[in-house]
Amino acid sequence: MSEKPQGELVCNANDIKVKQALRILIGDYPVAVVRDSMGDIHAIGDTCSHADISLSEGEIEGCAIECWGHGSQFDLRSGQPLQLPAYDPVPVFAVALDGDDVYVDVSNVVNGAPVHNY
Numbered sequence: 686m687s688e689k690p691q692g693e694l695v696c697n698a699n700d701i702k703v704k705q706a707l708r709i710l711i712g713d714y715p716v717a718v719v720r721d722s723m724g725d726i727h728a729i730g731d732t733c734s735h736a737d738i739s740l741s742e743g744e745i746e747g748c749a750i751e752c753w754g755h756g757s758q759f760d761l762r763s764g765q766p767l768q769l770p771a772y773d774p775v776p777v778f779a780v781a782l783d784g785d786d787v788y789v790d791v792s793n794v795v796n797g798a799p800v801h802n803y
Contacts, residue, residue, distance in 0.1 A: 690781035692790030698726060699785055706750065708741035711791045716778065717741035718787060719761055721748045727761040728778040728789040734759075735771035763796045 695709045695718055706719040708731050715731035717740045729750070731741050738754040745751075749767055751758045757771035764774040779793040 690783050690786075690788040690790075691793065692779065692781060692788040694786055695728075695789050696787050697785050698782060698787050701726065701787075704745040706741035706743070706745060708739055709789075711789060714791055715739070716789055716791065717750070718780075718789065719745060719750060721745060721761055723748070726780055726782070726787060728780045729759065729761060729764055730776040730778075732775070733757055733771060734766065734773035734775050740775070765796075 693711050701707050701720040703720050703724050704722055706717045709716050717729050717731040719727045731739050733740055733752040735757050736754050738752055740750050743751045743753045748761050749758045755770050758768040759775050760767055764777040776794045777796040779790040779795050781788040
C-alpha cells in the first residue's frame with residue numbers, strides 16, 4: 686500500500702481540462718490548480734500580485750497564466766511574472782498525484798513568493 690501524499694486532496698485530475706484552471710480554497714487560502722497546454726498540473730496562489738484578482742479566471746497558454754484584469758502573465762513553474770504590470774511573483778506549491786487524485790501542499794512553497802497570512 687502506498688503512503689498518502691503530502692497536502693490536501695483538492696480535486697480529481699479529470700476535473701481539470703487542458704488549458705483550464707480551478708479555484709480552490711485550502712483553509713482560507715485561494716489556490717489555482719492549473720493544467721497547462723502540455724497537460725501538466727500546477728498549483729499557484731490564486732491572487733495576482735499586481736491587483737486583488739483571481740488568476741484562475743485567466744487564460745492559459747503554454748506554461749503561463751494571464752491575469753484577466755491587467756494582462757500580467759505568470760510562469761506556472763516558477764511563479765515569476767512574465768509580463769507587466771506585475772513585478773512580484775506568486776507562490777507555487779508542491780503538487781502530488783495519487784492515481785487521479787490531486788494533492789496540493791500549501792506548506793511547501795517550491796518557487797515564487799512566500800505565502801503570507803496562512
